[in-house]
């Protein structure tokens with residue numbers, strides 16, 4: 001089966017995007033792993049499918065598969081690439097679209113300057129919604145890692161996040177602690193592990209060890225989760241510039257009950273066909 005794809009990225013968090021409207025895309029976890037493989041396949045952190053909406057209040061359906069082949073609920077950098085793809089492929093004349101995901105509707109909008117702003121929805125803190133096992137909801141939680149207790153904020157941006165504060169993000173033990181947090185027994189669906197250094201009330205540096213993909217150059221939902229966590233802890237204002245290893249995002253959040261807005265780039269790199 002020959003499938004057409006587009007290679008895209010948002011701040012170096014890279015994607016293989018399939019138009020699953022004009023071609024039938026029915027792939028197994030092993031095939032997703034093959035596509036994501038940087039030596040034997042195309043190479044990417046996530047695979048994104050653009051499908052017809054199944055709900056009347058949405059324009060498209062957006063499905064996301066991690067490099068490990070597992071389907072997940074949300075991907076922020078991918079959401080920006082999604083609207084760029086839909087626009088460039090003339091799948092819709094709209095510059096703002098309503099997109100159905102496994103965790104609800106998000107609304108990405110192409111800005112006149114080429115940037116993309118996404119209404120990522122309202123962050124959720126209920127333990128069952130993350131999901132996270134704890135006695136009761138708290139501002140932070142202590143996670144037992146090998147030889148250390150990590151203090152984390154826990155929330156869902158549609159997908160699960162645990163965010164810890166670090167003094168020096170460049171020296172943070174992301175490769176060691178990331179996998180331990182990702183698979184910590186308190187997170188029955190595993191979790192994305194964020195490491196946030198607060199520079200001042202309007203700027204943070206962030207690295208994220210992503211569930212199912214390892215450390216990526218940037219994580220959109222991770223940036224939203226980190227800013228929400230920082231605001232909840234009284235450390236950040238409502239607009240924050242997030243520096244990742246792949247570039248910068250602007251995140252805005254007005255507080256509990258409000259949606260998070262993320263602005264950043266979405267880039268097409270090349271197109272191709274793959275035999276599966």
Ligand SMILES: N[C@@H](CCC[C@H](N)C(=O)O)C(=O)O
Nearest residue numbers: 075076077159211219220221
């Ligand atoms: N890179 C993404 C998040 C992709 C999904 C994540 N790894 C998960 O398993 O929840 C982003 O930009 O948000």
